[in-house]
Amino acid sequence: MRPTLRRLGPSDWRTWRDVRLAALAESPRAFASSLAKESGYVESDWRDWLDPARGLKAVAENGTGLVGAWVPEDRHGAVELYSMWVHPEWRGQGVGDLLIEDVLAWTAENGHTRVDLWLAEGNVAAERLYERHGFCMTEESQPHPGHEGVLEHVMTRQLSG
Template structure:
């Protein structure tokens, strides 16, 4: 059974373990790098989980954390960020559960559009987003750490 738990600054240890695992296992998928966070002090982790209006969740299977995602309000939309599913949770519905949690949150704050970014070549994530009704946009995404590739921006009307 998949359990989704909303988290805050006091859950920084659980979230930091997942975030570091994500950055180590899939460095190509994030704008941040492991070196950016590996020695981060507690205050930085807490601050990341204290962003005004943000919604952060951890997914667990049978009590074992297996994924995470975050939602942030923006001017005219909401944004899904930092989504990752551990290898042990892949193919078990964790990604779907995380997507649903963030989409429900976005609707609850009155967002009518949810945006996200995905790295070109991250086909499993891109396919998940397509299955959830997201479409590619022509909006230029952020540069990746290599300074060459740009993220693909996708969005979904809520």
């Protein structure tokens, strides 16, 4: 049975913090940040991150996964899916699908027609998951901001308007 998903606001800062720190501890190469850095955040940092004006933050119940989405200025109106993580015990059980579906729904709810994401090279399982949801690899890449010697590539999905 798939867990339920919950969108978060500033009052949910402890939930986001706990799942985010678990994700950074378990999959440090997946993120541009680090456990050491974010362990130093205080309540106001977490609350600010969850301000609805800064996009979507959602978790699957019981800390089984998390995802964020926002509209960065440099993506020409595209939503960027980021910080997606699924607890190892829940991988392959539909949690990733649930998280992606919520980002796609949030994108449509907010009038956007494209979702981009950055994928670290070598993350084959994530690439397959995104491809199942209609994302395609582009030619755009950059050095991973958190890990020297690793490239990340843009995958994109156009939503029907």
